[in-house]
Amino acid sequence: MRMLDIARRAGRSLRNAKARTLLTSLAIAVGAFTLTLTLAAGNGINAYVDRLVASNFDPSELIVGRDKEVENTGAPDSSPREYDESVASVSFGGQGSMQLKQVSDSDVEKLESLDYVEQVRPNYQIDARYITREDRERYTLSVQSYNPGQKPELAAGRLSEKDLTAGELILPESYLKLLGFKDAKSAVGKTVDIVTQQPFTEEALRSLLTSGALTQPGAAPEPRRQTTTYKVAAVSKPSVTSLATTGLPVMLSSKDAKQLYDFTTQGTQQYGKYLYAYVRVDGAEDPKVALDAKKKLKAMGFSVVTSQDLQASLQTIVNVLQSLVVVFAIITIIASVFGIVNTMYISVLERTREIGLMKALGMRSGSVAWLFRLEAAWIGFLGGAIGALGAVLLAVLINPLLTKQLNLGEGNVILINDPVQIAGLIVVLIIVAIVAGWLPARKAAKLDPIEALRTE
């Protein structure tokens, strides 16, 4: 008997037991539904992570540090380490501080001298006091050096391909009203002031002592402050995939950023040291080039994180969660396998005479077996299709809601169904069902036609 004819007969006998077929396949459908949804969520989250990394990290920049901890994106290792001059204390918000080897100015020079390095941008952690403008209140801010490889979304103004001009800054949209600008356009070209403060160091204390300023009653040492005036070159606005939780930073040129960093760290152990530096490598958008540069830099004793590493570490979290759900879905499918086995055994028992007749008419045992295996395959297909369809429908229904809730931005969805994935899933379920139907099919194939036809 030809496979096509067997498949058609198998399909017909399923239609004659609609309720049983449907119930059995619903068990698989539950697993298929969960798997489809999980895969879709995985696709969506990974796509989101990609966008997140792409908009927050410049793929042609490598994060280069001196300490192995830079590469450790998980929990930091806080065991004591050998001291050298490059070690400095780094505080983690709320988690205390830890001592890490830092990148020094001489490291920066060394990196800059490498022929494949285009630019080195030390990570200036600038502790600015406030930003203000004539006749306006003072407001807190965070400051970063501008990375020309990664332009922020602009509300107004223009940016050159290179670094910002010294004395210019990019002002986040959120400061417009506070600093008395009518709109983004009118802010461009105007000036703002940023005030920084030098920590109270031993040196400052000594100069106060020698000048005799502290001998007068009621005198308190005044911290040294610096007010710098910058011209607004552009106004930035938040992007939907920005990782920043504290709002957008004010961006300065590397030169200005270094000046502020040096000023605010003067006399401290942080002076001239950076937790890491962003190193732009020629053509590092290509993961191969980035990996190659990473190897070379590691050979020089640096610790390196590429944007692929960041992406991978973010995706690891997603993948772990995803595998958990997948495991549950697989357990559901295993449970449904017993349902198929049971249904198929009942089907074989019910159709003993039919099997006997077909065998009497000369149908081969192999064909009889396939008749039942294909019946199981139909159940698998039906279950897979029902489950996947349900998941796709659900995705279509709740995607707009999730996009809104998670603030993903227009056109971005969290549940992405991949037709190839779904087809693959259904094929796997068909194979699982065929395997489940193996034993009942064998029982059918082994039936003796004379015995089977004697059943009254």
Added chain:
Amino acid sequence: MIELAHVSKIYGKKQNKFTALEGVNLVIDSGRSVAIVGKSGSGKSTLMHIMSGLDRASAGTITIDGQDISLLKKKALDRFRAEKIGFIFQSFFVQANETCLQNVLLPLEIDRSARGERRALALDALEQVELGDKKSAKAKNLSGGQKQRLAIARAIVSKPDIIFADEPTGNLDSATGDKVEQLLFDFNRRLGSTLVIVTHDQDLAKKCEMQVHMKDGKIIKVVGPSKGGRK
């Protein structure tokens, strides 16, 4: 031609041993109508199963048109049945949930007849048993006589050399039974298929050219134009 030589069939082992057939010799010429008669337990059904290749003999040779089917492997025996034998059973064994057409198509699918010809062959067979108008009806909605006619259509559709009918009228009233008998003998004459009927209905047996009487697994009497007969 069907030739049986020293055929015996033993079920079970040792104490439970039961001899269903013992030293059966029989020759049936092609195209004959033959009745195998005897009480239940006489071995007539077993003889039919062995002649039709449904069951294997414990000893002896069964030669059909020059081929010893006791030597055939399982798959070859399946093909032998699919190509050469048609079966009709007392309880019809039609597939209740399938349509008449689908029932008749089954043997054609099994012996891998060309796809394009199947439908025409099946419809023709249904016409011959006067069920042409019922082709799309489910078999479960047919009357007993119609079901047996459907079974006949299924048996003749692949143009078998031999048709075995096991108590074909046993479950039918005399009127519908007569119709079924009429059809069977008609095909026997028109198509030249050998017709072997297992029955204990003496009237039906008398309508056959040849009667083989069985008792306790042995042939006790053969009436009719047999070249072999009892040895």
